[in-house]
Amino acid sequence: MRKYLLPLAVFVLVAIFLWRGLFLNPQEVPSPLIGKSIPEFSLPKLQKENSVVTSETFLGKVWVLNVFASWCTPCLDEHPMLMELASQNRVMIVGLNYKDGFQSAADWLGKHGNPYSAVAVDIDGLVGMDFGVYGVPETFLIDKSGVIRYKKIGPLSSTEIQDELLPLVESLQ
Amino acid sequence: MIPEIGHFSIILALWVSVAQTLICFGGAVRSSPRLIAFPRYSSYVIFLLTLAGFCCLATSFLVDDFSVLNVASNSNSQLPWPYKLAASWGSHEGSLLLWVLMLSGWMSAVSLFSKQMPDEMRSLILGVMSAIAIGFYLFMLLTSNPFDRLLPPAVDGRDLNPLLQDPGMVIHPPMLYMGYVGFSVVFAFAIGALISGKLDSTWARWSRPWTTAAWCFLTVGIALGSWWAYYELGWGGWWFWDPVENASFMPWLCGTALIHSLSVTEKRGSFKIWTVLLSIITFSLSLLGTFLVRSGVLTSVHAFATDPERGVFILGFLIVVIGASLLLFAWRAPKVGLGGNFNFISRESALLANNVLLVVAAASVLLGTLYPLFLDAMGLGKISVGPPYFDAIFFPLMAPAMFLMGIGPVLRWKNAKTLELATKLKWAFAISLVSAIIVPILMGGWSVFVSIGLLLGFWIVVSGLVNLLEQIRRIRMGSERTIFQVINSLPRSYYGMLVAHFGVAVFIFGVTLVKGYEEERDVKLAVGGSVELSGYRFSLASLDDLIGPNYNGIKGTVFVHGADGKLVSTLYPEKRFYHVQSMPMTEAAIDTGFFRDLYVSLGEALEDGSWVVRVYLKPFVDWIWGGAFLMALGGLLAISDKKYRSKRRSVPNQATVSS
Amino acid sequence: MTKKFFLSTAWLFFLSLSSISNAQPSSDLSADFQEKVKSISAELRCLVCQNQTIADSNASLAIDLRNQVSRMLRQGKSEQEIKRYMVERYGDFVLYDPPVKWQTWALWFGPFLLLVLAIAFLVSSQLKRRAEPDSDFNPANREDLRALLRGDKDQL
Structure with a gap:
């Protein structure tokens, strides 16, 4: 009888994995960039077109890089959380305006409020590509030595800010 | 009111199924003739109740009753009525209702066409089927009720997914489900045989036509789905190894293996254990497919909106049904005998090898489909498994199976002689080999891949013809019959086998030639512009605004001229924008031909008013689906063989042939 | 959800x-x-x-x-x-073509391993069976007899 139990054994094994699979999200792809230094970049700064934001600008600080665009509707959902976070002054937020434009970005920030200490403008999206951006909004947390510590794809919720982002910020300070 | 009636009749159908299951198994235990007769009639009742429920849902869709949540989320007042009807199985809830409708339909069919079967056996089979039905009725009523009301009612509906607003999509799901659910009959036969211990060639004979019928539906369903993807998704692909496609392909592979192993079990009494296990596996894979599509464990282009609660329910159901049947198998299988012996070179061996290859192929598809999930569940990272993997694994496994297709039918049962085989087939092989070398050169470009593909295709066709001639010659020897009489005397199941195998060959030709010689260009075209593609000139003559019932868009007019300057075809590719779901859709325009398709689709609009246009030349692409339909036709011929219609009549008939 | x-x-x-x-x-x-x-x-x-x-x-x-x-x-x-x-x-x-590394060994080599195992199992069980007489093909069974009678035609 033992060899006839083999099909059942295989099925049980598959069923266990399927069960685990129910509680996983196949869409969520962890970024291979976590634990690595941020890619090098040098982009024009919004509203100060002569100056640039580079990958070295914020060395020595713990900072949040938030990828946004005026055409991105989910960014609007996230925006109030960022305003709230900025008003608490616990961490510096830098914006990466992704595949958008100087004027539209400025208008959007003028209309909804500007939580960013600085905004780098990435019109052709190449720097975004180096950051592995694929679903705007995206948020990165970068430590003092310029290493990416955390990444969130899609809009941040207030609980994620409270429970994930801020404790990490504290520990990196 | 109508949705409540529908809801109520589904609840009634559930209770009748419960009663039927209890009575069937009770009857089997107490061997009471009165109990055993019950399911013959209750099966019809379940079917009629489910049909009533289905009609109620369809009515709600047709009359735009937006107080029903399902209608409000999947239909719209502007939707043309055939799509409103199709929308009733376009959602997860509605498709489940279609599923149980088909299950109860198959149940009634078993009840109707199994008069010559012993009552106890039929009762057991119907009991197993109604037990499966209970699971699905419960699943529908507890987690996905298609009749749920929406209060207050919506003003208008959110519309059917534009991808599904297509004639191919109207019939694809019913066909596919007929196949999936049809395997439940085969499964029930297997469980019935295991319980009763009557696992013999009679069981195989009963099982065969049902297996073939379900397989035919599944074949047509898969082919329609692939054809739909080809013209609807707008980039000319026809198979993507997407988890949902794989979910339908795995039962097909196992079903194909099952058809072949059943023939051995019927005629030689061998492979019984294997055949019964394969019956269970085939239906289990159909159930697994349902789980994969509806639980959200895998990402897919076609998946339904997902919900973990549903996933938990189906998985529980899967564990009960598959777990119990495999346990039953482990318990009863050791008592089943082995059947007739056979030599290494015999038709049994060839069919066994075919089975091994098909099942290993199905297992590989399963492995590739679930592997990302395995790794993720063990925390070993996220990977993707796609076409490059499946192509690399699948073709080496299938090529020998295709080769065996030429040999198997020529071999004798039990013991065949190698020399005899070689004499019969050496010319067939020579002809195939020469054709496989010459044809690619004539097509304009030789490659190993094309040559191997063609070799397999020609091999199947030529060896099939050799086999046919051989049969005719053998019967004519020592008889006065004319060729026509001889051809007429060969059983339909034999022709069915030949036609289905030719279907595979046609399919191989299609796949090989389209992969080997297709051409495509992505070009920027403004009105008046044109592009050349292997002798055809495609010119964009105009772009016009388009207003449809529930969409607007742009319609291009593309003239296609041949090398001689004559107009070959005028194509109208469209880019539609569906209002309600605010979703753009590419409607490709295709000039279908026996030897090639011309395919044009509009890509993206550019700032200067021109468009990115994709043009393709796809040689022999329609042979892919033509081959699949031939396979199904072969199955149909096999079912129509008279040996399945009346047992009494077929015995003297067979005596005359063998005399 | x-x-x-x-x-x-x-x-x-x-x-x-x-x-x-x-x-x-x-x-x-x-x-x-x-x-x-x-x-x-x-x-x-x-x-x-x-x-x-x-x-x-x-x-x-x-x-x-x-x-x-x-x-x-x-x-x-x-x-x-x-x-x-x-x-x-x-x-x-x-990557749709998953790279071969230890995490994907089972993916890449599993199918062929399975094929080899299946063939080995079948060959060994065939060799074992060859030693024994037909176990189940019982001439007393009417079905089996009929199958035997059909034998000629069943070569189809």
Whole structure:
């Protein structure tokens, strides 16, 4: 009888994995960039077109890089959380305006409020590509030595800010 | 009111199924003739109740009753009525209702066409089927009720997914489900045989036509789905190894293996254990497919909106049904005998090898489909498994199976002689080999891949013809019959086998030639512009605004001229924008031909008013689906063989042939 | 959950809408070059689409990545370098052709191992059976007898 139990054994094994699979999200792809230094970049700064934001600008600080665009509707959902976070002054937020434009970005920030200490403008999206951006909004947390510590794809919720982002910020300070 | 009636009749159908299951198994235990007769009639009742429920849902869709949540989320007042009807199985809830409708339909069919079967056996089979039905009725009523009301009612509906607003999509799901659910009959036969211990060639004979019928539906369903993807998704692909496609392909592979192993079990009494296990596996894979599509464990282009609660329910159901049947198998299988012996070179061996290859192929598809999930569940990272993997694994496994297709039918049962085989087939092989070398050169470009593909295709066709001639010659020897009489005397199941195998060959030709010689260009075209593609000139003559019932868009007019300057075809590719779901859709325009398709689709609009246009030349692409339909036709011929219609009549008939 | 699904679909959709102005036609490039871009793109997975290659998808990201593939090819980068570039940014997830490493051994070698095991099992059980007489083909059984009578015709 033992060899006839083999099909059942295989099925049980598959069923266990399927069960685990129910509680996983196949869409969520962890970024291979976590634990690595941020890619090098040098982009024009919004509203100060002569100056640039580079990958070295914020060395020595713990900072949040938030990828946004005026055409991105989910960014609007996230925006109030960022305003709230900025008003608490616990961490510096830098914006990466992704595949958008100087004027539209400025208008959007003028209309909804500007939580960013600085905004780098990435019109052709190449720097975004180096950051592995694929679903705007995206948020990165970068430590003092310029290493990416955390990444969130899609809009941040207030609980994620409270429970994930801020404790990490504290520990990196 | 109508949705409540529908809801109520589904609840009634559930209770009748419960009663039927209890009575069937009770009857089997107490061997009471009165109990055993019950399911013959209750099966019809379940079917009629489910049909009533289905009609109620369809009515709600047709009359735009937006107080029903399902209608409000999947239909719209502007939707043309055939799509409103199709929308009733376009959602997860509605498709489940279609599923149980088909299950109860198959149940009634078993009840109707199994008069010559012993009552106890039929009762057991119907009991197993109604037990499966209970699971699905419960699943529908507890987690996905298609009749749920929406209060207050919506003003208008959110519309059917534009991808599904297509004639191919109207019939694809019913066909596919007929196949999936049809395997439940085969499964029930297997469980019935295991319980009763009557696992013999009679069981195989009963099982065969049902297996073939379900397989035919599944074949047509898969082919329609692939054809739909080809013209609807707008980039000319026809198979993507997407988890949902794989979910339908795995039962097909196992079903194909099952058809072949059943023939051995019927005629030689061998492979019984294997055949019964394969019956269970085939239906289990159909159930697994349902789980994969509806639980959200895998990402897919076609998946339904997902919900973990549903996933938990189906998985529980899967564990009960598959777990119990495999346990039953482990318990009863050791008592089943082995059947007739056979030599290494015999038709049994060839069919066994075919089975091994098909099942290993199905297992590989399963492995590739679930592997990302395995790794993720063990925390070993996220990977993707796609076409490059499946192509690399699948073709080496299938090529020998295709080769065996030429040999198997020529071999004798039990013991065949190698020399005899070689004499019969050496010319067939020579002809195939020469054709496989010459044809690619004539097509304009030789490659190993094309040559191997063609070799397999020609091999199947030529060896099939050799086999046919051989049969005719053998019967004519020592008889006065004319060729026509001889051809007429060969059983339909034999022709069915030949036609289905030719279907595979046609399919191989299609796949090989389209992969080997297709051409495509992505070009920027403004009105008046044109592009050349292997002798055809495609010119964009105009772009016009388009207003449809529930969409607007742009319609291009593309003239296609041949090398001689004559107009070959005028194509109208469209880019539609569906209002309600605010979703753009590419409607490709295709000039279908026996030897090639011309395919044009509009890509993206550019700032200067021109468009990115994709043009393709796809040689022999329609042979892919033509081959699949031939396979199904072969199955149909096999079912129509008279040996399945009346047992009494077929015995003297067979005596005359063998005399 | 349904609502969340709906929102995320809408989100993906807006991503794809933003693409329209960014499309770069490649009409000026040779067919061979297009072929090369296509064959590389066909093995890369579009991350925002449910399950499509970047060759097939019209989503914004897919178009950007296609353009990136063609830019890198023009710079003379090899297929391997392009794939490495993608993996560095998006992980192994972007490769539809999973690389062979210890995590994927079972994936790549499993099917052939299974085939070898199945053949070995069958051959050994056949050899064992050869020693024994037909166990179940009982001439007293009417079905079996009938099958025997049919034998000739069953060669079909």
